[in-house]
Amino acid sequence: MSTEPSISHQDTLRVSVLSEALPYIQRFAGRRIVVKYGGAAMVQEELRDAVFRDLALLASVGVQPVVVHGGGPEINQWLGRLAIEPQFRDGLRVTDAATMDVVEMVLVGRVNKQIVNGLNQVGVRAVGLSGSDGSLVRARPYGDGDHGLVGDVAAVDPAVLRPLLDNGYVPVISSVAPDSAGRAHNINADTVAGELAASLQAEKLILLTDTPGILRDRHDPASLLRQLTLSEARALIAEGIVEGGMTPKTECCIRALAQGVAAAHIVDGRVPHALLLEVFTNSGIGTMVVGSSRTLQND
Numbered sequence: 001m002s003t004e005p006s007i008s009h010q011d012t013l014r015v016s017v018l019s020e021a022l023p024y025i026q027r028f029a030g031r032r033i034v035v036k037y038g039g040a041a042m043v044q045e046e047l048r049d050a051v052f053r054d055l056a057l058l059a060s061v062g063v064q065p066v067v068v069h070g071g072g073p074e075i076n077q078w079l080g081r082l083a084i085e086p087q088f089r090d091g092l093r094v095t096d097a098a099t100m101d102v103v104e105m106v107l108v109g110r111v112n113k114q115i116v117n118g119l120n121q122v123g124v125r126a127v128g129l130s131g132s133d134g135s136l137v138r139a140r141p142y143g144d145g146d147h148g149l150v151g152d153v154a155a156v157d158p159a160v161l162r163p164l165l166d167n168g169y170v171p172v173i174s175s176v177a178p179d180s181a182g183r184a185h186n187i188n189a190d191t192v193a194g195e196l197a198a199s200l201q202a203e204k205l206i207l208l209t210d211t212p213g214i215l216r217d218r219h220d221p222a223s224l225l226r227q228l229t230l231s232e233a234r235a236l237i238a239e240g241i242v243e244g245g246m247t248p249k250t251e252c253c254i255r256a257l258a259q260g261v262a263a264a265h266i267v268d269g270r271v272p273h274a275l276l277l278e279v280f281t282n283s284g285i286g287t288m289v290v291g292s293s294r295t296l297q298n299d
C-alpha cells in the first residue's frame, strides 16, 4: 500500500512564492520601514485586516515597521455628533481649540487603540504613541499660523522608538504633538511619517492612500507616474499637477529622501496587500520617488 504524501499544486505554489521572497526578506531584515496608514485601508474591514496581516508578516521576518496614522472619517463623525463644523484650507484641517479636543480624543484615544488592538490580534506586539510620548515629535504652528492648532513638525526625537524596535515592538503613532508650550497640535500624518522616516534613517517610506499614486491627470488612473526623481517631484508641485492632499505627501517624500531615506512610495491602499506588493516584489506598485539618478524599483 502506498503511503506517498500527495503534494498539491497549491502547496507547490505556496512554497515557491515564499522562496522567491527570500532575497527581499534578507534585504529588508533589520531595516525600518515607515508606513503612513490611512484612507480606505483603514476604513474597509477586509483591507484593514490585510494591512494588519502584512505588518505582522513584515515584523515576523525581521523588518521593523513603524506605523503613522491619520483619522479622517472618524474625526468628522465625532465633530458631526458634537455639531462642530469641519473646515479645510489647502487640504489641511483648520483647527480651533474645540476641534483640537476632538481630534486628540479621537486620534490618540480611539483610532490609535483600534489599530494597536487589531495588530495585537494578529500577533504583532504593537505599542501606541502620540508625539507627546518620550517627546517624540514637537510641533510648531503650520505656515503663517492661520490654520489654528494645525502644526508642522518642529523637531523629532526618535529615542523612545529605539528600545521598542530593538525588542520587536511595532510603534503605532498618531499625528498629534505638543508645541513648546505643551499645546496639542494636529499635524498631517504624511508629514509626521516623512520626518520620522528621516530621523530613523528608514529604508523606505510608504504612504498608503486612495489613489494609484501621483497621477499626471488626477482624474485618469492610467496617467500614473511610476517613478520620479526629486526634481521631477518638485516640478509637479510647482506646475500645480500635484495639489490638495497630494501636496503634503509629495513634499514629505522629497524631504525624507533629501535626508537620507532610500526610497519613498505613494501606494494605492485600496489594493489588498499593497504593502507586501511594494516590499516583496520587483515591480512594486504606485509612485516611487527616488534620490537623483533613475534606478530600478526596489534597487
Ligand code: ADP
Pocket (backbone or CB within 6 Å): 038, 039, 072, 091, 208, 209, 210, 211, 213, 214, 215, 216, 217, 218, 241, 242, 243, 244, 245, 246, 247
Ligand atoms: P489621504 O487621506 O490618503 O491623506 P488625501 O485626500 O489627503 O489622501 O490626498 C490624496 C488626494 O490628492 C487625491 O484623492 C486627489 O484628490 C488629490 N490629488 C491632487 N493632485 C493629485 C495628483 N497629481 N495625483 C493624484 N492625486 C492628486
Ligand code: MG
Pocket (backbone or CB within 6 Å): 245
Ligand atoms: Mg491627506
